[in-house]
Amino acid sequence: MDLQALVNDGFQRHQAGHLAEAVRLYRTVLAVHPPIALVLSLAGDAATASGDPVTGALQLRRALALEPRKSSFHQMLAFAEASSGNLSVAEENYAAAVECDPGNLSAMNDWANLIRVRLPEKARSLVRKCVLAEPGNPAQLRHLAELTVPRDRAAGRDMLARVTCLNPLDDTAWKRFALVKIAEGENANAAGDLLRSLLLGPADGGSYTRLANASSGVREIDERLRNFKRATVLDRSSPDAWLSFGNGLHSADRKASADLCFQRSLLLDPSNQTALGNLLVLRAEMGMSRDRILDGYRKLRRIDPARSETHVNFTKYLSEQGAYTLAVQAARVAMIVGGVNHDMFIGLANGHRQSRQHAAAERCLRWAAVAYPEAGNVQSGLVMGHNYETGVTAESLYRRHRSWAEHMAPEEEPLSYEVDLSEGREIHLGFLSPDMKRHPVGFFLLPVLKHLDRERFRVTIYSDLAEGDYFTEELRRNTDVWLDSGRIPDTELRQRIMEDRVDILFDLAGHSAGNRMRLFARRAAPLQMTWMGYVGTTGLSTMDYLVTDRYQTVPGTEKFYTEKWLVLPDDYICFYPSPTAPAVAPAPVLNNGYVTFGCFNNPAKLTDDTLGLWSAVMEAVPASRLLLSYRGFDDPGVQAGIRAVMGKEGIAPERLSFETNRFHEEFLGGYGEVDIALDTLPYSGGLTTCEALWMGVPVVTLATQDHFAGRHSLSHLSNAGFPNWAVESRADFVGLARALAADAGRLARIRQSLRAAVASSALCDQARYTRNVESKLAEVWSDFCSGSACMRC
Numbered sequence: 001m002d003l004q005a006l007v008n009d010g011f012q013r014h015q016a017g018h019l020a021e022a023v024r025l026y027r028t029v030l031a032v033h034p035p036i037a038l039v040l041s042l043a044g045d046a047a048t049a050s051g052d053p054v055t056g057a058l059q060l061r062r063a064l065a066l067e068p069r070k071s072s073f074h075q076m077l078a079f080a081e082a083s084s085g086n087l088s089v090a091e092e093n094y095a096a097a098v099e100c101d102p103g104n105l106s107a108m109n110d111w112a113n114l115i116r117v118r119l120p121e122k123a124r125s126l127v128r129k130c131v132l133a134e135p136g137n138p139a140q141l142r143h144l145a146e147l148t149v150p151r152d153r154a155a156g157r158d159m160l161a162r163v164t165c166l167n168p169l170d171d172t173a174w175k176r177f178a179l180v181k182i183a184e185g186e187n188a189n190a191a192g193d194l195l196r197s198l199l200l201g202p203a204d205g206g207s208y209t210r211l212a213n214a215s216s217g218v219r220e221i222d223e224r225l226r227n228f229k230r231a232t233v234l235d236r237s238s239p240d241a242w243l244s245f246g247n248g249l250h251s252a253d254r255k256a257s258a259d260l261c262f263q264r265s266l267l268l269d270p271s272n273q274t275a276l277g278n279l280l281v282l283r284a285e286m287g288m289s290r291d292r293i294l295d296g297y298r299k300l301r302r303i304d305p306a307r308s309e310t311h312v313n314f315t316k317y318l319s320e321q322g323a324y325t326l327a328v329q330a331a332r333v334a335m336i337v338g339g340v341n342h343d344m345f346i347g348l349a350n351g352h353r354q355s356r357q358h359a360a361a362e363r364c365l366r367w368a369a370v371a372y373p374e375a376g377n378v379q380s381g382l383v384m385g386h387n388y389e390t391g392v393t394a395e396s397l398y399r400r401h402r403s404w405a406e407h408m409a410p411e412e413e414p415l416s417y418e419v420d421l422s423e424g425r426e427i428h429l430g431f432l433s434p435d436m437k438r439h440p441v442g443f444f445l446l447p448v449l450k451h452l453d454r455e456r457f458r459v460t461i462y463s464d465l466a467e468g469d470y471f472t473e474e475l476r477r478n479t480d481v482w483l484d485s486g487r488i489p490d491t492e493l494r495q496r497i498m499e500d501r502v503d504i505l506f507d508l509a510g511h512s513a514g515n516r517m518r519l520f521a522r523r524a525a526p527l528q529m530t531w532m533g534y535v536g537t538t539g540l541s542t543m544d545y546l547v548t549d550r551y552q553t554v555p556g557t558e559k560f561y562t563e564k565w566l567v568l569p570d571d572y573i574c575f576y577p578s579p580t581a582p583a584v585a586p587a588p589v590l591n592n593g594y595v596t597f598g599c600f601n602n603p604a605k606l607t608d609d610t611l612g613l614w615s616a617v618m619e620a621v622p623a624s625r626l627l628l629s630y631r632g633f634d635d636p637g638v639q640a641g642i643r644a645v646m647g648k649e650g651i652a653p654e655r656l657s658f659e660t661n662r663f664h665e666e667f668l669g670g671y672g673e674v675d676i677a678l679d680t681l682p683y684s685g686g687l688t689t690c691e692a693l694w695m696g697v698p699v700v701t702l703a704t705q706d707h708f709a710g711r712h713s714l715s716h717l718s719n720a721g722f723p724n725w726a727v728e729s730r731a732d733f734v735g736l737a738r739a740l741a742a743d744a745g746r747l748a749r750i751r752q753s754l755r756a757a758v759a760s761s762a763l764c765d766q767a768r769y770t771r772n773v774e775s776k777l778a779e780v781w782s783d784f785c786s787g788s789a790c791m792r793c
């Protein structure tokens with residue numbers, strides 16, 4: 001028997017990965033020949049590699065008994081012990097391997113990998129010695145970079161850059177370089193590195209997923225989805241790949257396909273909480289029954305009661321359903337069992353706000369502001385929420401907004417280009433908003449887009465909208481350029497706006513949810529204005545104008561605005577009636593025999609002061625009823641709170657009724673049950689007032705507030721031709737409501753004629769309104785150009 005031939009054959013099979021055959025041949029040699037250290041070591045290494053580290057360690061110990069100073073034997077034994085979970089024994093043998101041969105760089109690298117988590121400094125020291133021993137070896141430098149990144153990302157990044165220079169064909173180095181850039185938010189640069197990695201190395205599903213996630217903006221959505229799909233093709237058994245594909249499809253509004261991907265992820269890993277949570281969010285958007293969604297969240301909370309994301313999404317879902325009392329309870333439970341983050345504080349504050357508990361909402365936000373001082377949405381929630389609070393004034397709002405700007409707003413930065421000040425050229429308007437949909441902003445903006453003179457003005461929409469609707473498409477059709485910007489960070493979006501050479505950039509969000517106040521603070525256009533999406537000053541010195549009218553802002557309060565006023569001659573908005581609004585119904589008093597007052601405003605606007613005023617009206621009209629309709633009025637807690645306040649004023653609970661409607665057409669149809677609409681204070685109705693008039697219902701408002709949000713109804717009623725329905729004292733409010741209620745015939749006549757009167761008024765004259773807007777914008781742009789030209793001189 002040729003033993004050497006058997007050893008050589010075994011080694012060849014060992015190298016080729018045919019481990020069972022190699023082990024058999026090694027054992028044959030050892031059975032007929034006295035122990036040979038080399039053969040014992042090879043047999044031990046093959047046994048370990050084939051999944052039997054215990055036998056492997058036994059053979060390697062026999063080899064070391066014959067040659068105790070053999071570094072490679074210690075290294076192989078260390079690997080066998082590590083494979084068995086004997087980490088301390090493994091570390092001892094790596095140390096022995098290096099002590100026997102200080103030049104065994106392979107053992108140093110393996111040792112470093114073993115202790116990289118437990119002893120990171122020791123691991124870096126070992127690999128640093130390898131780099132010093134082989135300074136031109138890019139693999140050693142890459143290993144050191146990988147160990148350095150968790151401790152010093154900048155230093156690790158520099159090392160990886162050197163590795164890619166030393167060996168541009170190292171696919172792993174490009175991949176690691178990309179991961180560092182992703183961690184630093186440089187997604188665009190990371191995408192290029194991931195592409196190089198995929199071109200140079202084997203197909204890798206994880207890299208395709210990262211490449212898809214690194215792509216910014218919706219412009220690359222099709223390529224992103226192709227990369228997500230490639231990841232699932234390469235690894236069909238990966239729940240994370242299917243989860244990522246589902247997330248990508250969801251963001252692209254391909255809900256049915258996203259649903260299937262989330263289900264596939266859950267089939268592969270039934271305990272995948274992220275997949276189940278995302279599926280619940282998706283199915284809530286698709287209109288799945290409330291009971292099934294609630295069952296899903298119960299299951300998630302049983303799997304992990306402390307998972308913060310579950311509690312945040314559950315609270316948000318309840319709020320969106322108008323279940324504000326339950327949302328508050330869920331947020332409180334979340335803070336007890338799931339830890340605390342600023343999203344939980346916001347969820348709790350929103351629940352309190354919508355439940356009319358404004359003091360509690362403010363307390364929550366103030367706690368959050370202390371705990372999370374850099375959370376801009378918390379701070380914005382504080383300043384915006386003040387509009388709902390009794391006692392608010394233009395001055396108090398100004399002080400809060402200026403405080404926000406002083407503490408939260410970044411410094412103004414110069415534009416990256418020289419503005420074209422030439423006369424007579426086309427003016428480029430940019431509109432930035434998260435609400436380009438069936439929303440007050442969408443309703444108010446559409447008339448401008450439809451009637452704007454496109455020979456004088458060009459329009460770009462920057463839409464931060466997460467999910468569009470049919471109204472989004474109508475807005476898109478009336479726009480020159482549309483950019484879905486929701487996924488684009490402030491810095492990149494600011495650069496894009498400057499590259500687009502926008503002349504006047506409009507903020508249509510203010511401090512409401514999803515705002516870009518910090519982008520406007522840095523300045524992205526020569527002129528910046530806030531319009532139609534917020535209710536007063538932003539507090540920013542870089543917001544040049546507030547678009548208003550002669551009713552919305554009170555002369556003498558200019559000092560309480562950081563913006564100059566761009567005063568339109570009619571209303572500051574143009575009402576665009578819903579084309580699907582139902583016909584005006586007959587006055588309900590004619591059939592009922594009693595007057596029904598109503599309010600279809602957000603419950604958050606129904607302060608105790610408002611309810612007290614309404615109670616005086618109902619006391620003055622003894623047989624009257626009150627109908628409240630909006631999302632959340634089916635909440636038992638909200639109903640109980642309103643009944644309690646009005647009950648103290650002597651209003652019996654049976655005189656109050658509550659409605660909530662899923663569809664806007666149903667909501668508008670509810671005005672068929674209302675004779676007279678009562679406005680709220682200190683935050684008056686905006687679009688709600690316009691819609692009430694369109695449905696034939698007169699609106700009574702108290703126009704004594706001096707802040708922007710308190711004067712919406714005054715402006716809309718005045719521009720519709722009914723300024724007498726805006727009164728200046730509580731006694732007049734009660735008196736007007738009583739006078740209207742006393743004349744059923746008058747209410748019927750108003751009902752029959754009101755829609756036509758509103759349609760022919762300045763409130764709805766889209767062409768006239770847009771000409772006024774054009775004139776004012778051209779005027780302020782001309783002033784800007786003249787002033788800038790003089791400064792250059």
